Amino acid sequence: MSKVIIFGHQNPDTDTITSALVYAHLKQQLGVDAEAVRLGEVNNETAYALEKFGFEAPRFIEGVEAGTDVILVDHNEFQQSAAGIEAARILEVIDHHRVDNFQTADPLYFRAEPVGCTATILNKLFKENGVEVPANIAGLMLSAIISDTLLFKSPTCTPQDVAAGEELAKIAGVDAADYGLAMLKAGADLSDKSLED
Amino acid sequence: MSKVIIFGHQNPDTDTITSALVYAHLKQQLGVDAEAVRLGEVNNETAYALEKFGFEAPRFIEGVEAGTDVILVDHNEFQQSAAGIEAARILEVIDHHRVDNFQTADPLYFRAEPVGCTATILNKLFKENGVEVPANIAGLMLSAIISDTLLFKSPTCTPQDVAAGEELAKIAGVDAADYGLAMLKAGADLSDKSLED
Ligand SMILES: [Mn+2]
Ligand SMILES: [Mn+2]
Ligand SMILES: [Mn+2]
Ligand SMILES: [Mn+2]
Numbered sequence: 001m002s003k004v005i006i007f008g009h010q011n012p013d014t015d016t017i018t019s020a021l022v023y024a025h026l027k028q029q030l031g032v033d034a035e036a037v038r039l040g041e042v043n044n045e046t047a048y049a050l051e052k053f054g055f056e057a058p059r060f061i062e063g064v065e066a067g068t069d070v071i072l073v074d075h076n077e078f079q080q081s082a083a084g085i086e087a088a089r090i091l092e093v094i095d096h097h098r099v100d101n102f103q104t105a106d107p108l109y110f111r112a113e114p115v116g117c118t119a120t121i122l123n124k125l126f127k128e129n130g131v132e133v134p135a136n137i138a139g140l141m142l143s144a145i146i147s148d149t150l151l152f153k154s155p156t157c158t159p160q161d162v163a164a165g166e167e168l169a170k171i172a173g174v175d176a177a178d179y180g181l182a183m184l185k186a187g188a189d190l191s192d193k194s195l196e197d
Numbered sequence: 198m199s200k201v202i203i204f205g206h207q208n209p210d211t212d213t214i215t216s217a218l219v220y221a222h223l224k225q226q227l228g229v230d231a232e233a234v235r236l237g238e239v240n241n242e243t244a245y246a247l248e249k250f251g252f253e254a255p256r257f258i259e260g261v262e263a264g265t266d267v268i269l270v271d272h273n274e275f276q277q278s279a280a281g282i283e284a285a286r287i288l289e290v291i292d293h294h295r296v297d298n299f300q301t302a303d304p305l306y307f308r309a310e311p312v313g314c315t316a317t318i319l320n321k322l323f324k325e326n327g328v329e330v331p332a333n334i335a336g337l338m339l340s341a342i343i344s345d346t347l348l349f350k351s352p353t354c355t356p357q358d359v360a361a362g363e364e365l366a367k368i369a370g371v372d373a374a375d376y377g378l379a380m381l382k383a384g385a386d387l388s389d390k391s392l393e394d
């Protein structure tokens with residue numbers, strides 16, 4: 001099997017970056033040669049989460065070559081995706097957005113659910129595939145849920161996101177509220193932009 | 198919660214008709230007011246399967262009114278779907294085809310997998326939701342798998358379809374090969390058309 005690259009949307013947020021890393025880990029555990037990549041700069045909030053749980057940012061790519069095997073996370077619309085996506089071979093989509101501007105020539109695994117965060121779906125996929133969630137991977141998924149649901153307070157937050165967040169906080173060994181506020185604060189911190197102003 | 202109608206594609210085949218009935222049963226067990234409907238005539242093969250396992254054909258509909266809650270099975274492309282589908286509220290899709298000519302305004306549950314039959318995915322959904330498969334429902338799912346995979350011989354048949362078929366035959370209490378050949382033969386039987394020729 002050739003290598004598959006996994007990425008989220010342009011202008012990546014925490015769910016997009018961590019879901020690529022988390023799903024690449026799950027696919028690797030299942031014997032797939034998978035690599036997480038990113039389409040843009042990692043923001044401060046995401047950098048805080050990666051640092052906290054000991055991960056490097058995924059490799060940056062400008063676009064995808066025709067015929068490349070890809071998996072999309074946290075998006076499906078082509079105009080939010082990698083340059084050249086129309087000619088890539090999309091094997092899977094894991095997402096929580098509406099479906100639009102998306103099409104494939106062949107059947108694929110397309111898993112979208114109306115929940116607040118991609119990580120909530122990924123947490124199910126670990127269970128469905130009988131793969132244990134390591135503490136640092138749980139930390140990434142928790143970070144994504146906190147980010148997308150604004151610490152479980154957004155209108156898009158569902159009971160499934162809350163339950164997944166509680167479960168993952170336990171595995172990650174952090175207090176969701178304490179860690180979440182610190183992470184959101186890191187994202188709101190504009191101090192590193194002050195030199196430009 | 199208002200009523201949701203569940204249907205497969207136009208020119209219905211056995212997977213389309215039985216998947217609507219089977220998923221309506223699962224949704225009802227989960228407390229949803231769901232009804233299976235159909236967009237066209239039931240063919241001879243499907244009629245044989247329905248008779249064998251004690252089901253009536255779903256109610257026929259000409260199309261869907263704007264704002265109707267719907268679930269699509271065994272298809273996603275709008276041009277294969279009900280008249281008026283663009284203005285319906287699509288809550289879910291359970292399918293095994295490529296994704297094309299499909300879009301929604303809101304997030305939804307979209308579950309497509311690259312397997313040989315919708316019933317193979319539905320069989321997973323019973324497990325994921327902790328709902329037991331009754332013998333007659335197992336018989337419908339088995340019929341769909343046999344029909345879509347031509348008794349496990351089509352190039353689209355996957356190990357998942359074979360495993361689901363074996364499991365469902367046991368629950369249904371039939372021999373897959375014996376029953377399958379009789380069902381396929383009923384579909385190929387043109388005797389009821391002889392008067393027209
Ligand atoms: Mn996102
Ligand atoms: Mn997201
Ligand atoms: Mn069909
Ligand atoms: Mn089918």
